[in-house]
Amino acid sequence: MWPVLWTVVRTYAPYVTFPVAFVVGAVGYHLEWFIRGKDPQPVEEEKSILERREDRKLDELLGKDHTQVVSLKDKLEFAPKAVLNRNRPEKN
Structure with a gap:
């Protein structure tokens, strides 16, 4: 008789365990709220x-005057040399 019973329990285990787990979870949930008491304060x-990051970038942009820009001539003076010319000796 025991082997037949274990075969039936093993076959229908999902149908038995889900309702049991649901009841245990619901009881635990309500028991936890009963022990805690009042509702917790909402967390900001x-x-x-x-x-x-976006807020910080916007704050930085608000403090700048976008009409004052560096000229292209000033920028080109500080541009690095071309990669292909790095190993060639410079002509004086």
Whole structure:
């Protein structure tokens, strides 16, 4: 008789364990809220790293005057030499 019973339990285990797990979970959930008492205070959401970065960039942009730019001639003086000319001796 025992082998037949174990075969039936093994065959229908998902149909038995899900309702048992559901009841245990529901009881545990309500027991936890009963022990805690009142509702917890809502937690203020923290900004994500991407949002903080975007805010910082916007603050930096607000402080700059975009009409004052460096001329291209000044920028070209500090440009690195071409990669292909690095190993060639410079002509004086």
